[in-house]
Amino acid sequence: MKKDILYSTKTIVMLLLMVAVFSCQSLEEVPEGISTPQNFYATTAQCEAAYAGSMNALFFTWGGYQGIPSFPDGQFEGTTLDFGSTSFNELWTWHYKAIANINAVLKAVKSGSLAGNSQEAIDGVVAQGRFLRAFNYFTLVRLYGKIPYITEDTPDVVLTPLTAASRLEISTVYDLLQADLTFAMDHLGDFDAATPGKPNKWVAKGYLAKVYLTRATAPLSQTDYYAKARDMADDVITKGPYKLLPAFSDVFKTANNRSTEIMFAFHTTSETPYMPGNSWAPSEMDGWSGGPVKIYWASNIYPEQPRKHNYLLLDFTSDIYDPAAPLINWSKSADGVPYIGKYNMPNLTYDQQVGGGDAGIEMKLLRFADILLIYAEAANMAAGAPTQLAVDRLNMIIDRANAGTGKEPKATLAMSKLDFDQKVIDERSYELCFENDRYFDVLRKRILQKVNLPDNAQGYDENDYLLPIPALDARAIGQNPGFE
Incomplete structure (x- = not known):
């Protein structure tokens, strides 16, 4: 032990002598190998890598939005309105973790980590962060109502804990996320097919249209936002680079993951592969029975048309490993329920369906079809009656769904405002099913009990329009009504 101490002492003396010899030289250097927010987020590429990491907080191997949350939206079989404190x-x-990652970048950039870059490049990085932050808060405010809006300027929540006063009014949260989206719209670049996962100004405009439409409906019901939603959606439709694919059967094929209809999505990589295709399939397809479709909705509500047989899995092989096996209807299957067709064959190849590896399914977050439907709803409500352009754009969705069969009646100019509005909401239910969209329509249109009838509306009350805040955070900031 004494030898070790003596050796260390001699070493320190030698180091001090070396420092004395070179004392005239500057020693103010950043230690190599030590990463801090200030020296890590020193390039735009490093900032964008961190933003990708924020998306990984929402979409990670075998978790997050890889499995669509089974909300009680009237489309998932086996859901319930008997919410508990952990529902x-x-x-x-997921979302507050993603926000923390985003704010770390924005704070570093505000502190000068990108000094030396052009102001345009810096604004572009900030715009990406503010878009992603708004994207996360838009989900949170719709699910939880009054929430804390933590930004890069918020004091450290460990040193300065949040309180009940940290929960902002819903309208204030919308004001803040709109400001983030507006900055993003003004400073993001144009569409670039080479970087499909990177937000651009048109994606920001698309989400602004969606935010405006949501503000116009419950719980805020600020109806002047209908016109704003209409105009923003129209801008995307008439000037943006996106378009509706001619055939609905092409939208969800894995070969078309980067089509011109997809505006924003979770793009998988080899580091974060998607779950195997059979995770969504019935037993006869060697599936794991994930994503069963509500029988009543599939049988009694969804119109009988060609689109239905692509978006829903209703008839399928009785043995996926036997090419000669006959097709059976879901009602004759072992599981006795339909399944989500969007994430099964023929949208997947046979190898993707049964291979047990990454199926390559791109989970959509915003499609051009949604923008057409936003326009139709907002234009009708702003005008007090359907307009010709609202009818035409809604019928673009219906015509594609019918594929020349005329099975579903088209919208007409003779419809009343309320009838046309119901037609749009129904069409959103059919077209955007199982894309993590329907539940938010259910919330803003206040139809939660209705869509869960006749079989799983037990336990419903008005408090079900908000989810419970996790207990640990609720102790600091308060709980939503009905879960105290």
Whole structure:
């Protein structure tokens, strides 16, 4: 032990002598190998890598939005309105984790980490962060109502804990996320097919249209936002680079993951592969029975048309490993329920369906079809009656769904405002099913009990329009009504 101490002492003396010899030289250097927010987020590429990491907080191997949350939206079989204090708590955690990652970048950039870059490049990085932050808060405010809006300027929540006063009014949250989206719209670049996962100004405009439409409906019901939603959606439709694919059967094929209809999505990589295709399939397809479709909705509500047989899995092989096996209807299957067709054959190849590896399914977050439907709803409500352009754009969706069969009646100019509005909401239910969109329509249109009838509306009350805040955070900031 004494030898070790003596050796260390001699070493320190030698180091001090070396320092004395070179004392005239500057020693103010950043230590190599030590990463801090200030020296890590020193390039735009490093900032964008961190933003990708924020998306990984929402979409990670075998978790997050890889499995669509089974909200009680009237489309998932086996859901319930008997919410408990832990129902969907993971969503709160995912989104605030993503926001923390985003704010770390924005704070570093504000502190000068990108000094030396052009102001345009810096604004572009900030715009990406503010878009992603708004994207996360838009989900949170719709699910939880009054929430804390943590930014890069918020004091450290460990040193300065949040309180009940940290929860902002819903309208204030919308004001803040709109400001983030507006900055993003003004400073993001144009569409670039080479970087499909990177937000651009048109994606920001698309989400602004969606935010405006949501503000116009419950719980805020600020109806002047209908016109704003209409005009923003129209800008994307008439000037943006996106378009509706001619055939609905092409939208969800894995070969078309980067089509011109997809505006924003979770793009998988080899580091974060998607779950195997059979995770969504019935037993006869060697599936794991994930994503069963509500029987009543599939049988009694969804119109009988060609689109239905692509978006829903209703008839399928009785043995996926036997090419000669006959097709059976879901009612004759072992599981006795339909399944989500969007994430099964023929949208997947046979190898993707049964291979047991990454199926390559791109989970959509915003499609051009949604923008057409936003326009139709907002234009009708702003004008007090359907306009010709609203009818035409809604019928673009219906015509594609019918594929020349005329099975579903088209919208007409003779419809009343309320009838046309119902037609749009129904069409959103059919076209955007199982894309993590329907539940938000259910919330803003206040139809939660209705869509869960006749069989799983037990336990419903008005408090079900908000989810419970996780207990640990609720102790600091308060709980939503009905879960105290």
